[in-house]
Amino acid sequence: MTELTDITTLLHSRIRDVADYPEPGVMFKDITPLLADPVAFTALTDAFAGIAERTGATKVVGLEARGFILGAPVAVRAGLGFIPVRKAGKLPGATLGQAYDLEYGSAEIEVHAEDLSADDRVLIVDDVLATGGTAEASIQLIHRAGAQVAGVAVLMELGFLDGRPRLEAALGGAPLEALLTI
Ligand SMILES: O=P(O)(O)OC[C@H]1O[C@H](OP(=O)(O)OP(=O)(O)O)[C@H](O)[C@@H]1O
Numbered sequence: 001m002t003e004l005t006d007i008t009t010l011l012h013s014r015i016r017d018v019a020d021y022p023e024p025g026v027m028f029k030d031i032t033p034l035l036a037d038p039v040a041f042t043a044l045t046d047a048f049a050g051i052a053e054r055t056g057a058t059k060v061v062g063l064e065a066r067g068f069i070l071g072a073p074v075a076v077r078a079g080l081g082f083i084p085v086r087k088a089g090k091l092p093g094a095t096l097g098q099a100y101d102l103e104y105g106s107a108e109i110e111v112h113a114e115d116l117s118a119d120d121r122v123l124i125v126d127d128v129l130a131t132g133g134t135a136e137a138s139i140q141l142i143h144r145a146g147a148q149v150a151g152v153a154v155l156m157e158l159g160f161l162d163g164r165p166r167l168e169a170a171l172g173g174a175p176l177e178a179l180l181t182i
């Protein structure tokens, strides 16, 4: 087995399918088994940190909540600052906000405007790319804050929900890297 096949197999084996959660018809991809396995979690962190280095990122943005768990160790490993993009109403300072729809509902995300500047190239980290609504809204937020998007890195892409074309349009040439496609 090649190294790439190895990590793909390992990560895939640590994702649990939960049918009809959080609502009927959704196959929920649960990453908690992966988080509980230090070998898999470290391999994932290293893979994302490699993407941060290759894309010349200067900051890592994590998308609440699972993107915080995955993104914060990536920032530390890559020696970069971490910026939380939070669900609306959770950040105490001056924020920029963006509404969006996702596979099971709608929401609004916010970022502290002062956390990003025109010099920044941001790698957005999350666990799942589904419809692409969350990642697209975060790209819009980063652009509105005046910063550049270095790329989007996700653990898994749910290919049947067609998030990629939508996101690639928003990314304008920056890479969308999915370690697994389901
Ligand atoms: O591509 P999309 O259709 O936007 O869906 C993907 C998003 O949905 C999930 O987050 P969720 O909002 O459920 O929040 P959580 O991490 O707090 O559980 C997931 O962690 C992604 O952020």
Ligand SMILES: Nc1ncnc2[nH]cnc12
Binding pocket: 026, 027, 028, 029, 030, 102, 103, 104, 128, 130, 131, 158
């Ligand atoms: N099917 C799914 N599993 C886990 N997280 C998700 N976010 C959006 N859709 C999801």
